Each structure stands twice: as C-alpha cells, then as structure tokens.
Amino acid sequence: MSYTTLTITHEDHVATVTLNRPDVRNAFNETSISEIKQAFSELGEDAALRAIVLAANGPAFCAGADLNWMKKMAGYTHAENHADALQLAEMLRAIYLCPKPVVAKVQGDCYAGGMGLVAACDIIVAVDEAQFCLSEVKLGLIPATISPYVIKAMGENAARRYFLTAERFGAREALRIGFAHEVVAADALDAKVAEIVKTLVNNSPHAVQQAKTLVREVSGQAVSDALLADTAERIAQIRASDQGREGVASFLEKRKPAWLN
Known part of the structure; x- marks a missing residue:
C-alpha cells in the first residue's frame, strides 16, 4: 500500500x-x-x-x-x-x-x-x-x-x-x-x-512477542490460583518452543542463538 x-x-x-x-x-x-x-x-x-x-x-x-x-x-x-x-x-x-x-x-x-x-x-x-x-x-x-x-x-x-x-x-x-x-x-x-x-532485535522474536502479551494480559490481575496456572502454562509452552529450546541450548553451549545468525 x-x-x-x-x-x-x-x-x-x-x-x-x-x-x-x-x-x-x-x-x-x-x-x-x-x-x-x-x-x-x-x-x-x-x-x-x-x-x-x-x-x-x-x-x-x-x-x-x-x-x-x-x-x-x-x-x-x-x-x-x-x-x-x-x-x-x-x-x-x-x-x-x-x-x-x-x-x-x-x-x-x-x-x-x-x-x-x-x-x-x-x-x-x-x-x-x-x-x-x-x-x-x-x-x-x-x-x-x-x-x-x-x-x-x-x-x-x-x-x-x-x-x-x-x-x-x-x-x-x-x-x-x-x-x-x-x-x-x-x-x-x-x-x-x-x-x-x-x-x-537481539532477543528471541517469539519471546519478545509473548512477553509483550504477558504484560498486557497479566497487568492488574489478582494473584489467584487461575493466574498461577496461567503463568505456569505460559512458561511451560515457551520452554518447549523452538526458540525457547534454542535459546537455552545456545546459552549452555556458549554460542549465539540461531535467530542472530
């Protein structure tokens, strides 16, 4: 356009x-x-x-x-x-x-x-x-x-x-x-x-997007059982994501993550 x-x-x-x-x-x-x-x-x-x-x-x-x-x-x-x-x-x-x-x-x-x-x-x-x-x-x-x-x-x-x-x-x-x-x-x-x-730009694109959503959706909520379950689910999902796995692996292996290549 x-x-x-x-x-x-x-x-x-x-x-x-x-x-x-x-x-x-x-x-x-x-x-x-x-x-x-x-x-x-x-x-x-x-x-x-x-x-x-x-x-x-x-x-x-x-x-x-x-x-x-x-x-x-x-x-x-x-x-x-x-x-x-x-x-x-x-x-x-x-x-x-x-x-x-x-x-x-x-x-x-x-x-x-x-x-x-x-x-x-x-x-x-x-x-x-x-x-x-x-x-x-x-x-x-x-x-x-x-x-x-x-x-x-x-x-x-x-x-x-x-x-x-x-x-x-x-x-x-x-x-x-x-x-x-x-x-x-x-x-x-x-x-x-x-x-x-x-x-x-240097951070995981997927994690940045999810972090932006996290702030928006968690802000102002009471610390309830539902919120604890929600945030636990969010971290579980991102740990299992491609960029989550790659980020941890690159840190442990002391190399740049794939999204910076």
Whole structure:
C-alpha cells in the first residue's frame, strides 16, 4: 500500500513508521488515522520484522487532531461522531496490540491525541525539549479514546491532574510520572533509540512477542490460583518452543542463538 501521510522504511529487521505532515505539526485526520492503522496491521504480520519505530518529521511529533478535520467534525451527528471516534480508537488499538515491540521516538511536542499515539507504544524515548499536553478540556472535550493508553502509561494519579488541568508539562515531568522511559538531548535521540532497538532485535522474536502479551494480559490481575496456572502454562509452552529450546541450548553451549545468525 502507498501512503500519503506516512513514510515507512526498513533496515535490519526494523521498520520505521514516520508521521509525515510537518506543515500541520503531524496532526491527524481521517486519512492519517486509516493509514496508521493499516501500517501497523501490515507490519505486525511481517515475519522478517523484530521491531517498529514510530517517528515524525518536522519540529513537532504530533499536535493531535487536524484543525480542518475538527471543523468537519463540528457538524457531525451523534452517530457520525461515534463512528469517527471508533476509527481513532481502532488505530490506537492496532499499535497497542501490534505483535512487534514499538518504540516511540518523540523528537518534539506531543499534544492531545498525539499523546495517545505515544502511549500505545511499548517504549517511549523523548527529547528533553519536548512538551506534552492533554489539552482537550480547553476545547470543552475530554481525552476519551486515548484514555485507556494514557492512563496505563502515566498512572491514574497523574491522569487526574493533567486530564483536568490541560497543563503543559515537559519531558522531565513525563519521565518522572512514568509516561516516558528515556529523556535525552536532541543530538542523542537517534543513538538512544538505536540502542534500544538493538536490544529488541537481539532477543528471541517469539519471546519478545509473548512477553509483550504477558504484560498486557497479566497487568492488574489478582494473584489467584487461575493466574498461577496461567503463568505456569505460559512458561511451560515457551520452554518447549523452538526458540525457547534454542535459546537455552545456545546459552549452555556458549554460542549465539540461531535467530542472530
């Protein structure tokens, strides 16, 4: 598929999906929402890929919703608004459920729905000059469709503050509250993302996929007999898997595992 709002590149088992509407600060509209969803759905099924980087062109990472799109939405009926919101929700879910680990490379400001894009990723690296803002209440709106991911990323306590105040906050605050995993100077961003991606690529692709699923499905569960049985079954299955057997064998034999050859 050809894309008009994104660029996609491949190198050494890694795909980079780049938001490419710098003239509007990479704000999204119907087209970009559809393309992002399609891109992550397709890349998630690519057996050759071991990691995906979500990046952006221009000074801003993503300003949220495109103004022209917002003007159009102002005339929508309730049913049209509901259908439109579901498209955004499905796009975010495509990133969140993508079988490949996704690293957000935040090179600039990230507002409103852009924070949902970032929060749906697995690892978030931001430049120290980036500003973040959940600005919806300033417009009489709420960050509803992005809330499942943003609350998971920053926690309920921080979400209470920033959902309600619409304050801007910096990358260091994003790091403090757990929204970002790494904050670096602009000239160190490429190297830090490359370092993280290298660790992902070097690990067992199957184990990385299963570990991502493990976090998602175990988080928040009570430590019950059912959970103990579930996690025991997961480790039993992966021990018996081809990559599980190969990983242990290569460790004991002091050689590289087959997936690195």
